[in-house]
Amino acid sequence: MENRTIRVLLASANPDVLRMLAEVARDEPGTQIVAQATNAIQAAALSSSLRPNVVLVDAELPHISASNSLRLSRIGGLDAAIGICQELRNTPVVVLSNWREALSQRTSDEQRMELSLYRETTAGSSRITLTDLVNRPVQENPLVFAGLVARETPRPRRRLLEFCTRTIPLSILGIIGGLALMLLVVTPAAGLVLAMIGGLGLFVSLAVKTIAARLSKPHAGSLEREVAGTEKREARTDGVEASAKRMSRV
Amino acid sequence: MVSKRVLKECPVFEPLAETDLEKIAAFTESRQYEAGATIFTQGTPARELIVLAKGKVALQMQLPTSKDNLVKRVTVDIAAKNDLIGWSAAVGERLYSLTAICLEQTTVAAIDGLKLKALMQQDARTGYHVLSRLIEVAASRLDETRQVLVSERLSTVQS
The missing domain is CATH 3.40.50.2300 (Response regulator)
Structure with a gap:
């Protein structure tokens, strides 16, 4: 597979x-x-x-x-x-x-x-x-x-991901703008620089996003803690659900 | 022996006095099942009533199919925390009418049916409370089953 x-x-x-x-x-x-x-x-x-x-x-x-x-x-x-x-x-x-x-x-x-x-x-x-x-x-x-x-x-990783998400469209705009400047032969050098910065920004943003997404996959220990926490929260809400159920079913 | 609180939270045993709950808790044991495990099987002697302390259990009925004489199991209910299942054990010498399969990791309080019946015969008040609640549970399940049957028939006819 x-x-x-x-x-x-x-x-x-x-x-x-x-x-x-x-x-x-x-x-x-x-x-x-x-x-x-x-x-x-x-x-x-x-x-x-x-x-x-x-x-x-x-x-x-x-x-x-x-x-x-x-x-x-x-x-x-x-x-x-x-x-x-x-x-x-x-x-x-x-x-x-x-x-x-x-x-x-x-x-x-x-x-x-x-x-x-x-x-x-x-x-x-x-x-x-x-x-x-x-x-x-x-x-x-x-x-x-x-x-x-x-x-x-995790909070720092989340901020980094949010930053990268915002950077991607800006980088694409930079590439398009740079290419446009080069094609129109207005200021080809500035266009080339702009397109290169855009390309670099896009590459870095995508790379950081991919790495951060891979790193944020849960480990067995942290998952167990998360599941235990979920169960505790459920136990609290189950009391309310149980009394509602009793009213409706019995 | 299990904690009285587990029994008290089950609607069937809710009206019982603390002393009665203590007596029932004395012949009740706590067990854990993994997701996918079978708690009891249809057609086997009903020896225990089961109160769900945690988890979800699918109750399935076996139906013979015309194709290859196979037996198909169909879910008729999903029991959740504080529900009572396997109540055939409290009503006469009976077999389980359904198969109970855990959908999640499940903790149960298994009540010895014979001892519960003996207690209900000894103490008519306890017997009355438990049996009247059992009838209410059975009636509400039957009513809901009818409604589902009718609504599914209606949607089949309409489509």
Whole structure:
């Protein structure tokens, strides 16, 4: 699977979850999102026709259509994942169940959060990459249960990334302006200098962005701390959810 | 033995007095399951009621399919924290009617069904509270299942 594009199919009825999954997929080099499904039937049909290399399925995927008032209308994710596993045999299918906390963190502070998939076991939490899933041994179970964690991008690195993002369009403008000056033969020397500065700026910005993005991938230890923090926050919110649930269900 | 708090947070045991909760906690044990693990399987003897202390569990029903005589499993509910599953264990000599599969790493409080039944027979008040809450849970699940069934039929007809 080395050096080949990883074709990814996403499935969720929640547009925010689709967006987060798309970001996880796009953050990994060499991946391509081939389709997005919003229900189990669509996910099965798309996986059958497009034969993706990895499928990410929200556990709360509806069978046909989701209704906000009917919790039971959003329970088709596992069935869809098992169906896809049976159809595509060795294709890894990720069932994503724990994404609420990541979503709330993203919503409150979008710019500062990075998303990644994690697998929680009794031995601890480990980050999952799509590349690792595709390159895993064939005898391993293709059905993978995972959660989504949002972690803060370190502040200095974030500032550097923001600076680089602003520099890229300016550099492009410099290149265009420099070339225009050279072509119009107004001041070719100044044009050449301007285009060279623009080119250098663009190269440095892109290089810094790529390196910073690679460095900001979470390490196992920091991910475990992040997951533990997420669980504590969930425990606090679960109390409120539980009393609301009691009112509605019992 | 588990903490009384885990039982108290479950709506089925919420109305019970502290002393009753202590008695139930004495024959309840805490267990952890990894994501993808099966807690109980449909058709096996229902010996334990399970209260979810952490995690999410998919409850699946086995359905025979016409194709190759295969058995297909369909999710009928997803239980979350403080939900009670496997309540067949509290109602007569029964088998589990569903299979429970963990979607996340899950911590449960497993209550010995035989001992709970004995306690409910001994203490009618406890038995009344637990069984009336169980009926409410079962009724609300049945009602929601009906609504989903109807809404999916409607959307199939409309499309």
